[in-house]
Amino acid sequence: MKRCLVVDDSRVIRRVASKIIQDLGFDVDEAENGRKALNALTIRMPDLILVDWDMPVMDGLEFAQQLRKLPGGNKVVVVFCTTENDIPHIRQALDAGADEYIMKPFDSEIVRSKLILLGLLG
Amino acid sequence: MLPEDFELAARFVKDRSGLVLTRDKVYLLENRLMPVVRDLRLKSVSELLAGIASGDAALQTTVIDAMMAKDTGFFRDWKPFVHFRTVVLPNIRVSRGMKTRFRILSAGVSTGQEAHSIAMTIRDVSSSFPGWQVEVIGIDISATAIAAASKGIYSQFDVQRGLPVRTLLQYFTKQEDAWVLNDAVRGMVKCQPWNLLDDLFSLGRFDAIFCRNVLVYFDLKTKLDVLQKLARLLVDDGVLYLGLNETVTGVSSNFRAVDPALGIYAAHRADRPASLSLAAKVDL
């Protein structure tokens, strides 16, 4: 089964995103900021990471940059999932190593269609 | 709703659009017509239906429009568009000889995402088609959907359904909360109201036809009629895209399966051998 790590400081959003991704057939872990997410990665590298931008301790941008430097960190699909919804932010995330970008609010259909085009769903 | 009201409405909708409403769809009929009732400040769905029965043409058009399921998305299901880009477009490029022009039809284009996905796909490989004349035609029975399709302005929600974010950045600009498709892509697409039950021949010939998630609402006879008309619009090596798992098998001998799970069919003319293999597997 494919694994996903959901990184967001809001417990509600983590729960909503986890439920959607579980229903799509993934095993899901959660972390509440970039630092905790990086720690989780030392145990196991998931197939997919859904990451918020604005979080305390370590934000999504720094997380993505650090992740891409880790061994195996280039293979993970990284999807930003954030309220930042303007073109400069999107470009910045892509430059930091994001593969896809979801602007909140989102729903299961948005997540599903993005995972299909990323080749993570059939 | 009275059973006779439902019967009348269902017959009218089927005759006009092909959409079959079985008896268990009373809720659907009411759900879709209530907004019209409210808009026109009528008293009830029954009053609306009486207006239809009296032959009020504007009202009839409004009701048909309201009854249509218009759900759609960019690059819906993704893989059919990969097939279009990696198999159909290269085939067109090498097989047209001196004729440097091709046309694609999106039948049941809804609010335009399908036609615009086709146009962006072509645009992505435009360097392979220098000087070619390309036309993407979108048709739909719903005038409100066609009006939206022609504008090419989408909500944040719309542009996230199926559209890769890099494609979004490449072809759209953001204006306040809306995402606006650029003129180059929008200009490739012409959308117009058109009923698939009417004559289609005057639309001209097409190199590929997308008719996805439209025929599923029709009964077998209507589906066959429309498929026959679509077959006549296709060039000899033309391709038909239906929705995933929509099939022509047992329905129409005008097509042969290329990849039925993806809803991909090729024009089939009994008197001519298949001119190419379109069955290249779609791998991501």
Ligand SMILES: C[S@@+](CC[C@H](N)C(=O)[O-])C[C@H]1O[C@@H](n2cnc3c(N)ncnc32)[C@H](O)[C@@H]1O
């Ligand atoms: C569910 S949408 C599918 C949109 C798009 N093809 C896709 O796959 O995402 C079906 C569309 O077919 C249109 N439609 C239904 N019956 C039609 C008819 N008789 N003639 C033309 N369009 C029709 C509806 O108005 C609606 O926009």
